[in-house]
Amino acid sequence: MSSSLILLNEINATSGATANITFSDTSFDVYFLQFNDVRCDTDDKDLNFRFTSSGTADDSANYEYAVYELRADSTHVNRGATGQTSLPVNISGQGTGTGEACNGNIFAFNFNNTGEFSHVTMEITMFDFVERIFGWQGGGALKAVGARNGFEFFWESSANFTSGNFKIYGLNKTN
């Protein structure tokens, strides 16, 4: 069996407080979101995201996550929470200096399954506002059944994007 990535949508966020990327092709079991060079206009801001249903971000307090935060300057940390209104991409505060950007891969599961919770796995790297390197690996879920059709990323305190390329793919299976 071979597989391939089918590009469904791509956006470049150079302004705005939120970046919303959706897909309309619901034939895939698994979706893959890749984002790179995501930057903010304000120092020390966290990036978060929500799932969208029919294009609208679900901000219910039903998100849960469990991740391992890897860092070069200090001890690694297990992080997790329930009853959240979004999922975090980082928690140390991204900066605006040279190279202080965030990049990552997110796999999305059950987004077309109306009878199951929606899950994601995350693999993210970033430099924070004092140029400390972080790795962020783990998973999250929206603990509410329903179909989702994309993601909405947003900065802490409604800070604005200055750059960021977001691509969403369907993970195609061919036998």
Add this chain to the structure above:
Amino acid sequence: MAKTKEELQAEADAEIEASKPIMQNKDGVVIEFEDSDYETAKKDLGEEKWQKQQFGYIQDRRDSYPAIGDQLDMLWHAIDGNKLDKTSDFYKDLKKVKDDNPKPS
């Protein structure tokens, strides 16, 4: 003195109002927030302020503590020098981090 959740939410509401118009990128199209987006932004900011006030010290302390290896070395020297008390660098360094990043009262 810590603020109430309601006070922090009022601050958040005012900050979002003062920031209008806030724009969003929806599938590549940049448009202004809708009313529901503004309400979500206010709620988010109010919660951020609350979380930072109540629990921000945890992250701040974590970022400020010496590396575990350095702490163990200070502890070893304190024991080795018969100074395992409040005069040791181990105690004083960690106490300073706690004092610099107090729990909200």
